[in-house]
Amino acid sequence: MNVADSEVVAAVLRRCNYRHTDKPGEADLILVNTCSVREHAEQRVRARLRELGQFKQMHGSVKVGVIGCMAERLKEKLLEEEPVVDLVVGPDAYRELPALLEEVDGGGKGINTLLSTEETYADIAPVRLDKNRVTAFVSIMRGCNNHCAFCVVPSTRGRERSRDPESVTGEVKALIGQGYREVILLGQNVNSYRWNKNGDRVSFEALLEQVARIDPLLRVRFTTSHPKDLSEGLLKQMALYPNICRAIHLPVQSGSTRVLRRMKRRYTREDYMGRVEAIRKHLPDTSLSTDIIAGFSGETEEDHRQTLSLMEWAGFDFSFMFKYSQRPDTFAANRYNDDVPAETKARRLNEIISLQTRLSRKSKEKEVGQIREVLVEGTSKKSETHLFGRTSQNMVVVFQGRDYRPGDYLKVRITGCTSATLFGEHLP
Ligand code: 5AD
Ligand code: SF4
Numbered sequence: 001m002n003v004a005d006s007e008v009v010a011a012v013l014r015r016c017n018y019r020h021t022d023k024p025g026e027a028d029l030i031l032v033n034t035c036s037v038r039e040h041a042e043q044r045v046r047a048r049l050r051e052l053g054q055f056k057q058m059h060g061s062v063k064v065g066v067i068g069c070m071a072e073r074l075k076e077k078l079l080e081e082e083p084v085v086d087l088v089v090g091p092d093a094y095r096e097l098p099a100l101l102e103e104v105d106g107g108g109k110g111i112n113t114l115l116s117t118e119e120t121y122a123d124i125a126p127v128r129l130d131k132n133r134v135t136a137f138v139s140i141m142r143g144c145n146n147h148c149a150f151c152v153v154p155s156t157r158g159r160e161r162s163r164d165p166e167s168v169t170g171e172v173k174a175l176i177g178q179g180y181r182e183v184i185l186l187g188q189n190v191n192s193y194r195w196n197k198n199g200d201r202v203s204f205e206a207l208l209e210q211v212a213r214i215d216p217l218l219r220v221r222f223t224t225s226h227p228k229d230l231s232e233g234l235l236k237q238m239a240l241y242p243n244i245c246r247a248i249h250l251p252v253q254s255g256s257t258r259v260l261r262r263m264k265r266r267y268t269r270e271d272y273m274g275r276v277e278a279i280r281k282h283l284p285d286t287s288l289s290t291d292i293i294a295g296f297s298g299e300t301e302e303d304h305r306q307t308l309s310l311m312e313w314a315g316f317d318f319s320f321m322f323k324y325s326q327r328p329d330t331f332a333a334n335r336y337n338d339d340v341p342a343e344t345k346a347r348r349l350n351e352i353i354s355l356q357t358r359l360s361r362k363s364k365e366k367e368v369g370q371i372r373e374v375l376v377e378g379t380s381k382k383s384e385t386h387l388f389g390r391t392s393q394n395m396v397v398v399f400q401g402r403d404y405r406p407g408d409y410l411k412v413r414i415t416g417c418t419s420a421t422l423f424g425e426h427l428p
């Protein structure tokens with residue numbers, strides 16, 4: 001999400017003659033795009049701001065801004081607590097950057113953290129900041145209307161709003177023109193994408209179909225799906241389009257119905273298992289990844305064991321795994337105690353990670369012997385004679401080869417693996 005937002009910000013700033021640079025020494029303005037989902041993310045931003053304080057002492061004229069969720073959450077407090085900060089801009093106020101920068105140039109501080117019910121930045125063509133020019137993020141909606149008890153996102157990114165489908169397909173066509181071969185459609189909860197104007201209704205399924213039809217050589221991915229909203233219709237439709245990638249990210253958070261209820265996720269363990277069975281039925285060759293939180297408030301040893309057993313049952317190919325971090329002003333912070341001791345959270349997280357490492361290895365081992373189409377992303381960091389790319393299942397493959405470019409599709413036989421990477425040989 002944040003990469004996509006940084007690309008919108010770069011486009012807004014280009015309109016007032018700023019250019020992006022990777023070299024801090026060259027910069028007139030340094031913006032730190034922030035995440036508030038876990039406390040650790042915020043602590044890292046604070047550390048970064050301290051470093052920038054020292055940097056500013058040596059480069060007096062540079063301006064420093066904080067944008068994104070932490071700007072939205074802390075507002076004026078950030079200006080009070082972090083003297084290095086000149087500018088604070090929330091996720092719906094990026095169009096105001098030029099005016100705010102004028103205030104800063106006049107010697108003041110700039111702040112705008114107003115949330116909007118309509119802003120989608122649909123008309124802004126993002127300045128791509130990726131390096132490989134193969135895969136691009138395309139934001140299709142903003143905000144989230146769910147109320148997961150642990151989550152700060154609904155209050156930092158506001159209500160859900162969907163982007164005009166024509167602006168989405170227009171952006172995708174422009175990307176293809178620039179040589180991109182893969183798009184990732186982005187939203188906090190993509191399945192609730194809904195466009196409604198003058199009787200014209202477009203669902204997520206319909207949008208996905210429109211994008212998939214633009215070019216069969218364009219790979220289409222999307223994230224994030226909510227288990228309560230991932231419909232059978234969507235799965236059937238994915239099956240019709242081989243260029244819609246065979247990889248689904250479906251955050252489970254916990255394997256215990258009791259914890260899921262306390263998390264206000266609005267599905268049970270059995271509902272989640274039903275979703276996984278539907279995926280296996282309609283898209284048997286699909287990889288499945290998830291997000292898991294260890295040590296949510298009130299989580300017992302039995303709840304934790306249910307998470308482990310669900311992981312084992314689902315055989316996740318990949319997971320993002322976190323310790324629960326209580327966030328201010330969330331339902332959980334207001335109603336529950338953060339009562340799982342730190343060492344218990346750490347131990348449970350470690351158990352989840354070791355199980356996932358085993359599952360990831362198993363999932364990679366199952367690939368050995370398969371012939372997969374790989375979209376080349378570049379030369380391997382470890383060897384100039386090797387390329388790397390991704391399968392439709394979102395697994396990274398390293399294989400020998402030189403004479404191909406990022407964006408080429410190659411047939412590769414998988415010959416070996418670690419728990420994180422596949423190795424293969426290019427077939428003629
Ligand atoms: N503590 C830990 N993990 C969290 N996530 C969201 N909020 C929290 C929190 N307070 C995780 C969820 C979500 C992912 C983006 O971040 O697993 O799916
Ligand atoms: Fe947060 Fe839940 Fe919305 Fe995801 S679906 S952004 S976890 S509130």
